[in-house]
Amino acid sequence: MNTTRTLARLGALTLLAAAALGASAQEAQIRKNLAERLPNLPKIDEVTRTPVPGLWEVRIGNDVMYSDDKGDHLIQGQIVDTRSRTNLTEQRLNKLSAIDFASLPLKDAVVIKQGNGARKLAVFVDPNCGYCKRFEKDLAGVKDVTVYTFLYPILGPDSDAKSKAIWCAKDPGKAWRDWMLNGVTPPRVMGTGCDDAALERNVAFGKKHRVQGTPALVFEDGTRIPGAVSGAEVEKQLAESARKS
Incomplete structure (x- = not known):
């Protein structure tokens, strides 16, 4: 009986090996x-x-x-x-x-806390991206989320200048929302005291992960969504990410 079982197992292993080859x-x-x-x-x-x-x-x-x-x-x-x-x-x-949320260089992001900020969302954005402005209006209405905004100036020199001005502002989160929601031009960067190397790192990180357009959203479970989506869709994915984790 044991011999029969052994032969059967050997036969199965042989078939698997043959299939693999x-x-x-x-x-x-x-x-x-x-x-x-x-x-x-x-x-x-x-x-x-x-x-x-x-x-x-x-x-x-x-x-x-x-x-x-x-x-x-x-x-x-x-x-x-x-x-x-x-x-x-x-x-x-x-x-x-998918991008592992833990791999995101959060220190290089503009952090905006909405409500209790319990949930997390990362967004790669260009300040001159029209779709990003539309998305930002919807995103502002999502409750209880911490938004990590990675300035990702890929549309041209002016995008880089605006990103530097926002990153180096006294309150980057306010400067970002003022520009995206109300069209208030971010204050010019004065002097050389601001370290804006984070913008270069953001672009390098984005290129490595093939972020080819903005906005690009990354949720806590690694789910990545390219393009502007509605606030309702963001809410749905935040809930899905929380369920998975």
Whole structure:
């Protein structure tokens, strides 16, 4: 009886090993064929099976495409599980773009506390971004949240100048809200006593994590949302993040 069980286990292990070798060989073939046939394709970071038979995910950074098991065809698009009505591609991209909240350099952010500030939200923003101004109005109405505003001047020289003026203001949080909500130009930076290197660090951090537009929101559970969303959507995600934690 024990011998039968042992043989069965060995057989199962053999099948698993064979499957792993087969998967490894297919992955290698996909990598090889795509690299040879599409020399301008960026370096492939990962090749993994998808739930769809014969279809493989090809990950390049935080972008995903799909290939057949030989690398003969490369597909750009989305996979939707029609049974659960789940967009598997969107789900995967959300996971890839997530930022660990603990990794955020909070000392380089303008901190604004609303209500008791119990919940946390980080936002990458450019002071000349129209969508950011619209978002800021909605965000101002969200209760009991601490907002970490990372000045992210990527739209041009004036964005950098305004960001420096806001960061170096006596009350950066007030200067930020005055500009974004009321159009009050932040006071000019006088002298050289202010250390504005935080702005350079913010841009470097954002580029590292591929923050390509503003606003970009990061919640405590790592969820990242690009673009302006409503206050109701922020509230919903804050509640979801609290539930996960």
